[in-house]
Amino acid sequence: MNPFASIGRATLGFLTIIGRIIIFSGKCLMAMIRPPWFFGQIGRHIINIGYFSLPVVGLTALFTGAALALNIYTGGARFNAESFVPNIVGIGITRELGPVLASLMLAGRVSAAIAAEIGAMKVTEQIDALRTLSTDPFRYLFAPRIIAALITVPLLVLVADIIGIFGGYAVATQSLDFNGALYVRNTMNFITGWDVASGLIKATVFGFIIALMGCYHGYNSEQGAQGVGRATTNAVVSAAILIFAANYLLTTLFV
Amino acid sequence: MIDKPKISISNLHKSFGEKQVLQGIGIDIAAGKSLVIIGGSGTGKSVLLKCILGLLQADQGSIKIDNTETVGLNVRQQEKIAAKFGMLFQGGALFDSLSIWENVAFRLTHADGISKAEAKELAIEAMARVNLPARNADLRPAELSGGMQKRVGLARAIVTKPQILFFDEPTTGLDPITADVINRLIREQVTELGATAISITHDMASARHIADEIAMIFEGKIIWRGAADDVDSSGNAYVEQFVNGSADGPINVMGG
Numbered sequence A: 001m002n003p004f005a006s007i008g009r010a011t012l013g014f015l016t017i018i019g020r021i022i023i024f025s026g027k028c029l030m031a032m033i034r035p036p037w038f039f040g041q042i043g044r045h046i047i048n049i050g051y052f053s054l055p056v057v058g059l060t061a062l063f064t065g066a067a068l069a070l071n072i073y074t075g076g077a078r079f080n081a082e083s084f085v086p087n088i089v090g091i092g093i094t095r096e097l098g099p100v101l102a103s104l105m106l107a108g109r110v111s112a113a114i115a116a117e118i119g120a121m122k123v124t125e126q127i128d129a130l131r132t133l134s135t136d137p138f139r140y141l142f143a144p145r146i147i148a149a150l151i152t153v154p155l156l157v158l159v160a161d162i163i164g165i166f167g168g169y170a171v172a173t174q175s176l177d178f179n180g181a182l183y184v185r186n187t188m189n190f191i192t193g194w195d196v197a198s199g200l201i202k203a204t205v206f207g208f209i210i211a212l213m214g215c216y217h218g219y220n221s222e223q224g225a226q227g228v229g230r231a232t233t234n235a236v237v238s239a240a241i242l243i244f245a246a247n248y249l250l251t252t253l254f255v
Numbered sequence B: 001m002i003d004k005p006k007i008s009i010s011n012l013h014k015s016f017g018e019k020q021v022l023q024g025i026g027i028d029i030a031a032g033k034s035l036v037i038i039g040g041s042g043t044g045k046s047v048l049l050k051c052i053l054g055l056l057q058a059d060q061g062s063i064k065i066d067n068t069e070t071v072g073l074n075v076r077q078q079e080k081i082a083a084k085f086g087m088l089f090q091g092g093a094l095f096d097s098l099s100i101w102e103n104v105a106f107r108l109t110h111a112d113g114i115s116k117a118e119a120k121e122l123a124i125e126a127m128a129r130v131n132l133p134a135r136n137a138d139l140r141p142a143e144l145s146g147g148m149q150k151r152v153g154l155a156r157a158i159v160t161k162p163q164i165l166f167f168d169e170p171t172t173g174l175d176p177i178t179a180d181v182i183n184r185l186i187r188e189q190v191t192e193l194g195a196t197a198i199s200i201t202h203d204m205a206s207a208r209h210i211a212d213e214i215a216m217i218f219e220g221k222i223i224w225r226g227a228a229d230d231v232d233s234s235g236n237a238y239v240e241q242f243v244n245g246s247a248d249g250p251i252n253v254m255g256g
C-alpha cells in the first residue's frame, strides 16, 4: 500500500463531495430565485421548521442562559467582577450561544426530518414521479424548505436570545441576589444592535446549512431503509460540523 | 423499418460503474401501438424506461421522440417533453403526503396551472375511468390496498391524456382478477386515447393482453421482437424459455 496514493484518494474523494454540494446549492439557489414558487409548500415548512421547533429552542436557550449566568458569576468572583454577569450573559447569548446552540438543536430536529422525508421519497421513486409530472424537485421540494429555513431560523434565534437572557436574569435574581431592574437596565445599556444583528446573520447562514444538508443527503440517499437511515445521520453530522466551521469564519469577520 | 416512429431508440448504452446494463438497445415504436418488453429480473427494463423518460442520462446512443433527440437535454427541455408522458411506476410512487385526488391531479395543479376546483373534477373523472369511486378522493395512499394504489397510479398517468404511456410491471403483486382488470384498463386507455404505450412485465398473461408487439431484452440488447400473437412460435430459444417459464434453456439464471 502506497500511503501517498491513499492520502491522494481520500483528498480527491473529499473534494468531489465538496464539488457536488456546491453544484447542488447552486441548483437550489437558481430554483429559489426564479418562478414558479410553491407558496403553499413554503408556508407548510415555515410551520414545520419554525413553529414546531419553538419548544426545543426555547428550553435550550433557557437552560444555557441560566448555566452561563452561574459560571460567569463564579468566574467573575475571582476578579471581584460579579457585577458583569448581565453584560457577559447578554453578549455571550446574542453573539454566540443563541445562534450556535439553537442551530445545533435544529440540525438534529430539522436536517434529520428533511433528510428522512426526502430520502424516503427518493427510494420509493416519488422524486422520479415528480419529474415525469413536469415538476422540478429543486423547485417543489428543496427551494421551499431552504426558503422556510432562511426565514424561520433567525426568528427562532431571536426568540432564543430573549429566552436565554431571561434564563440568566432568572438565576441572577433568584439565587445570586441581583436586583431585577438593575439587571435589565445593565443588559439593555450594554448590548448593541450589532451584537444581536451579527447573531442573526449567523443564524441565517446556519439556517441555509440546516435545510441544505437535509435536502442534499436525502436526495442522495441510497436504496432501502438503511440508506435512508444513513442519509439522516449524515445530514445531522455534516450540518453540525458545517455550523461550527461557518461560526468560526463568521466570528472572525464580525469581531 | 417503421415509417414514422413515435419513439426511436438506437444504440443505447447505460452502465452503473463497472456494471453494463444497457449495451446497445435499438427499437422503434409506431404511434398508437402498444409494445410490451419482457425479460428477466435485473436485465435493465426499468433502466430503459427511465432513460426514455429522461430520469437517467444515457451514456451513449440516441432516443428520439417525435423525431426530436432527447438524450442530452437540460431539465427545462426535459420538463417540456415530459408533458407528453404518463408513467405508472413499478412501486406506484404515489405522494404519501397528498390525498388521492391531489396525487391524480398533481400535474394539472403544479405544472399546468389549472385551478384546484377544476383539477379535482378532472381527477375524479380520471378515477372513474379506472373504476375508482369518487368517495376515495380525500383518502391518503396509505389507506388504500395495493390494487387500488395501482389504479391511482394509473389515473395519475392518464389524467392529462398523454400521447405516450409507460407501465412498469402494472400487474405484479396483484391477484389474478385485479390484474385482469388492470390489463383491461391499460388496453382501453391505449385504444381509446390512441396513445403509444410501452409496458414492462414478467407476466405473460398480461403481456398477451396488453401488447400489439412484444420485444425481449437480454444482456442489454433486444434479442427478439415480433407481433404479440407470434410470441409462442418465435423460434427463438431465449423467448421460448421465458414464455414457458422453464429453468432449462440458454438463459442461465443462477450463473454469472
Ligand SMILES: Nc1ncnc2c1ncn2[C@@H]1O[C@H](COP(=O)(O)OP(=O)(O)OP(=O)(O)O)[C@@H](O)[C@H]1O
Pocket: B016, B021, B039, B040, B041, B042, B043, B044, B045, B046, B047, B048, B090
Ligand atoms: N440508480 C442505479 N444505480 C446503480 N445501479 C442501478 C441503478 N438502477 C438500476 N441499477 C442496476 O441495473 C440493473 C437493472 O435494473 P432494472 O431495475 O432495470 O432491472 P429490471 O429489468 O427492471 O428488473 P425487475 O424486473 O426486477 O424490475 C440492476 O442490476 C440494478 O442493480
Ligand SMILES: [Mg+2]
Pocket: B045, B046, B047, B090, B168
Ligand atoms: Mg424493474
